[in-house]
Amino acid sequence: MDINQYKQTLLELKDEVSGRINAIDRDIRHEGMSADWSEQASERENDEVLESLGNSSEQELAMIKFALHRIDNGNYFQCDSCGEDIPPARLELLPFTAHCVNCAEKIEE
Numbered sequence: 064m065d066i067n068q069y070k071q072t073l074l075e076l077k078d079e080v081s082g083r084i085n086a087i088d089r090d091i092r093h094e095g096m097s098a099d100w101s102e103q104a105s106e107r108e109n110d111e112v113l114e115s116l117g118n119s120s121e122q123e124l125a126m127i128k129f130a131l132h133r134i135d136n137g138n139y140f141q142c143d144s145c146g147e148d149i150p151p152a153r154l155e156l157l158p159f160t161a162h163c164v165n166c167a168e169k170i171e172e
């Protein structure tokens with residue numbers, strides 16, 4: 064893949080994750096809140112699940128934005144920690160990664 068294809072993939076991912084975050088936000092705000100008390104209790108449990116889902120999506124979005132930034136800077140193919148080349152196969156699998164396999168293992172990405 065050339066750099067524009069990675070960029071395209073990242074932009075699509077960014078839209079997808081942004082959409083997911085918006086949907087989660089809408090769910091947490093309970094548009095059309097139910098009046099039933101027991102339903103409210105289960106909605107609160109649901110909120111906790113949604114929040115953790117929201118947090119991991121925010122994290123993913125931050126990584127995607129960082130990867131796009133790295134493309135603009137021309138260092139997308141370099142590991143952010145050690146400066147070694149990140150293998151293209153790894154970037155095709157994880158287009159938003161900023162680290163080579165060795166560094167990712169060290170920092171538990």
Ligand SMILES: [Zn+2]
Nearest residue numbers: 142145163166
């Ligand atoms: Zn590295």
